[in-house]
Amino acid sequence: xxxxxxxxxxxxKQKRILTAVTPSTIExxxxxxxxxxxxxVLLHASESPLTTNTLKxxxxxxxxxxxxxxxxxxxxxxxxxLSLHETASGYRLQVSDSYxxxxxxxxxxxxERLSQALLETLSVIAYKQPVTRSDIEHVRGVTLSSNIxxxxxxxxxxxxxxxxxTLGRPALLHTTxxxxxxFGLSHLDQLPPMPDMNAIKAMS
Amino acid sequence: xxxxxxxxxxxxKQKRILTAVTPSTIExxxxxxxxxxxxxVLLHASESPLTTNTLKxxxxxxxxxxxxxxxxxxxxxxxxxLSLHETASGYRLQVSDSYxxxxxxxxxxxxERLSQALLETLSVIAYKQPVTRSDIEHVRGVTLSSNIxxxxxxxxxxxxxxxxxTLGRPALLHTTxxxxxxFGLSHLDQLPPMPDMNAIKAMS
Amino acid sequence: xxxxxxxxxxxxxxxxxxxxxxxxxxxxxxxLYVPPQAFAIWLEQFxxxxxxxxxxxxxxxxxxxxxxxxxxxxxxxxYISELDTxxxxxxGDYLLMASTLIAIKTELLLPKPETPTDERDPKAELIxxxxxxxxxxxxxxxxxxxxxLERDVFLSLVSMPNQDIMNAELPNYSPNMLIDSLFKMxxxxxxxxxxxxxxxxxxSDRIASISRQLSxxxxxxxxxxxxKTQGKIGVxxxxxxxxxxxxxxxIGVVGSELESTPPTxxxxxxxxxxxxxxxxxxx
Numbered sequence: 001x002x003x004x005x006x007x008x009x010x011x012x013k014q015k016r017i018l019t020a021v022t023p024s025t026i027e028x029x030x031x032x033x034x035x036x037x038x039x040x041v042l043l044h045a046s047e048s049p050l051t052t053n054t055l056k057x058x059x060x061x062x063x064x065x066x067x068x069x070x071x072x073x074x075x076x077x078x079x080x081x082l083s084l085h086e087t088a089s090g091y092r093l094q095v096s097d098s099y100x101x102x103x104x105x106x107x108x109x110x111x112e113r114l115s116q117a118l119l120e121t122l123s124v125i126a127y128k129q130p131v132t133r134s135d136i137e138h139v140r141g142v143t144l145s146s147n148i149x150x151x152x153x154x155x156x157x158x159x160x161x162x163x164x165x166t167l168g169r170p171a172l173l174h175t176t177x178x179x180x181x182x183f184g185l186s187h188l189d190q191l192p193p194m195p196d197m198n199a200i201k202a203m204s
Numbered sequence: 205x206x207x208x209x210x211x212x213x214x215x216x217k218q219k220r221i222l223t224a225v226t227p228s229t230i231e232x233x234x235x236x237x238x239x240x241x242x243x244x245v246l247l248h249a250s251e252s253p254l255t256t257n258t259l260k261x262x263x264x265x266x267x268x269x270x271x272x273x274x275x276x277x278x279x280x281x282x283x284x285x286l287s288l289h290e291t292a293s294g295y296r297l298q299v300s301d302s303y304x305x306x307x308x309x310x311x312x313x314x315x316e317r318l319s320q321a322l323l324e325t326l327s328v329i330a331y332k333q334p335v336t337r338s339d340i341e342h343v344r345g346v347t348l349s350s351n352i353x354x355x356x357x358x359x360x361x362x363x364x365x366x367x368x369x370t371l372g373r374p375a376l377l378h379t380t381x382x383x384x385x386x387f388g389l390s391h392l393d394q395l396p397p398m399p400d401m402n403a404i405k406a407m408s
Numbered sequence: 409x410x411x412x413x414x415x416x417x418x419x420x421x422x423x424x425x426x427x428x429x430x431x432x433x434x435x436x437x438x439x440l441y442v443p444p445q446a447f448a449i450w451l452e453q454f455x456x457x458x459x460x461x462x463x464x465x466x467x468x469x470x471x472x473x474x475x476x477x478x479x480x481x482x483x484x485x486x487y488i489s490e491l492d493t494x495x496x497x498x499x500g501d502y503l504l505m506a507s508t509l510i511a512i513k514t515e516l517l518l519p520k521p522e523t524p525t526d527e528r529d530p531k532a533e534l535i536x537x538x539x540x541x542x543x544x545x546x547x548x549x550x551x552x553x554x555x556x557l558e559r560d561v562f563l564s565l566v567s568m569p570n571q572d573i574m575n576a577e578l579p580n581y582s583p584n585m586l587i588d589s590l591f592k593m594x595x596x597x598x599x600x601x602x603x604x605x606x607x608x609x610x611x612s613d614r615i616a617s618i619s620r621q622l623s624x625x626x627x628x629x630x631x632x633x634x635x636k637t638q639g640k641i642g643v644x645x646x647x648x649x650x651x652x653x654x655x656x657x658x659i660g661v662v663g664s665e666l667e668s669t670p671p672t673x674x675x676x677x678x679x680x681x682x683x684x685x686x687x688x689x690x691x
Contacts, residue, residue, distance in 0.1 A: 094567035119589035346456030396550035
């Protein structure tokens, strides 16, 4: 164990000596490293992918700082199992594709099973779109877990589009074309007709 | 899937030969690093914390290998923003505490607030378990709303287990390991102590 | 963290001040007229009648053991009388407490019997309940001060590898899964039952699916409601599901017999065979 520690520390020391040409570059590097960690935190915490604009706004960054920090983040991630993935709706962290067979072997059920909580959330979005997070919580009567929203975003079944003009301007959620594909529908009109939920609730 | 297994087996065979001939710390280090990456992947992919036994079983590890790999994982994570956390039901990855305020600022919707009614109900179950619905109603002096119980079940913090042998055989409620996980406890006896009755009586 | 809290238990116990919209309130306006609606909103700040009683005890600045039940009772009843019937749901638990207090008050006003009875002293019982509640209330505050997942610390959310690589072909989901999930959400009992044994044909799934079919098609025969792939057990579970839905008055039986033309003399036994009953959506 001690051997391993030594190796890593030596490596790191060496790298610092190499890059440390002038003291100002060290400071600059540390500053960008700090930003890259903040970006990493936001990517780990966000339910939906984050656009460059969102990142710049939340962390008050210039385009140059963001580019540098993202490059540094990418570099740091290379030592682990995650990769920075850019999708049409922004950046997200995802487990590198090379580990997909390991995941499938250990958690074979992970891909097929859709939990009741996930289906309920998806149904509320599908039938009542556009909806906010709190609309979903209101209909389901329980707080919405970030993990469920994240899974729906990951599957590409929902997107954020626009804001509701109320307190806090919450984002509005919609279903996507990928959602229709996954459920074999060509148009939202083809969703099974919605029963009168209030009538059912009142009677049960 | 088969590929990975093969690779792992080959690696191990190779490692044994190498360590037998020349005890190479670099080879050893690479092998443990590979394991630590697999652990990281499984922790990211799992919906609940993973115990040491689960990890050992899925990755065919000895206790020593696991310990070394976990230490190496922790070390690698230290360069980023995540930390390896051991809870009542196993290991999980979470964003390091020092970044909590950043998350709370940027994603206020991720902060789950619990109502007084829910906290009181949960406390009655946690401190007096096993309890029935009417035990909770007696202590709180309020009819128990099904919404509160639903939230607690939905979060997986409570379960029904067994019946009280009285009229109607009401179900008995208990807290779960997930409850302990959520409140950072590893055992029920780590719950904050109940306030002293004398202090309560003197309260004015 | 824990030791820090233990160091000053008295401060914590005393910190039970009333808050209205996050603003601490020391006193209720004594002589001010509070409109019933506002009073209901004010009362909602309490977790129940015991919480409210505790507030009154604190307001009167008395020790729980030294508590004079009479003034507290009178104040309680005075406040509750303000509550109008529009807030009956909220009032229920408070009215129950009021009746307990009235019973205690009556007992206190009556001359004491010479011989002690076996019956429990209702005043002592109430004080005991208040103490027990106060204890749980403080315990819940301590529980809330623990470092909690998804409030103080956060799990990392990470996407899984590329879908196409994870599984060559996406499973096809039926859109009926969506509507069934909504039925399940509405039709579930008060709170979720956690059965240990996994049913091959879950009753809740059948209830949801039958509800969907009937609400869409109006009427169906029992046979038409069956899912052929579920086999014998499917028939049994479907039958139980139909009974359950009938019990909840969501569906009913229509006998084609009853609605057909009245029997004439020509009707003989041959024609009088029982026609299949149809199930109908009522909601």
